[in-house]
Amino acid sequence: MICSSLQGIRVQVRSVYIEGRSQPSKGLYFFAYRIRITNNSDRPVQLLRRHWIITDANGKTENVWGIGVIGEQPVVLPNTTFEYSSACPLGTPSGRMEGDFEMKHIDKVGSRTFNVSIAPFSLSKVVDGSDTFSDGS
Numbered sequence: 001m002i003c004s005s006l007q008g009i010r011v012q013v014r015s016v017y018i019e020g021r022s023q024p025s026k027g028l029y030f031f032a033y034r035i036r037i038t039n040n041s042d043r044p045v046q047l048l049r050r051h052w053i054i055t056d057a058n059g060k061t062e063n064v065w066g067i068g069v070i071g072e073q074p075v076v077l078p079n080t081t082f083e084y085s086s087a088c089p090l091g092t093p094s095g096r097m098e099g100d101f102e103m104k105h106i107d108k109v110g111s112r113t114f115n116v117s118i119a120p121f122s123l124s125k126v127v128d129g130s131d132t133f134s135d136g137s
Contacts, residue, residue: 008041009076009103009116017125018087031123032087033097035069039076046075047082048113049102057092064099075106094124 014034021030039045052064069084076082088097098120105111
């Protein structure tokens with residue numbers, strides 16, 4: 001659904017409402033999201049850290065920082081893709097997420113880290129019928 005790119009690293013995101021884990025009567029709405037990171041460069045990169053900004057429908061914002069994703073600091077080789085899924089609970093039936101991944105080229109000692117932004121994407125009970133990634137265009 002949403003796509004961003006920097007230094008040949010492309011990040012695509014799609015999200016879905018998980019009715020079976022949500023409890024609207026208790027103010028709990030559960031969303032899953034899938035991230036696809038594609039390395040279109042000619043250098044291997046490693047994802048070191050993540051930062052998420054999660055905003056609910058009332059404007060309440062939470063910042064979440066962490067090492068890697070899903071317990072890994074994956075290396076993404078040139079012309080390959082890494083995908084993972086995770087989830088986010090919200091107290092409202094809609095919201096949004098955005099953030100960035102801190103990455104580093106690992107083919108040269110002393111390479112500087114760089115941040116790849118993750119464009120804002122919606123978390124919503126409304127189903128758009130899409131089960132595929134797109135680049136937002």
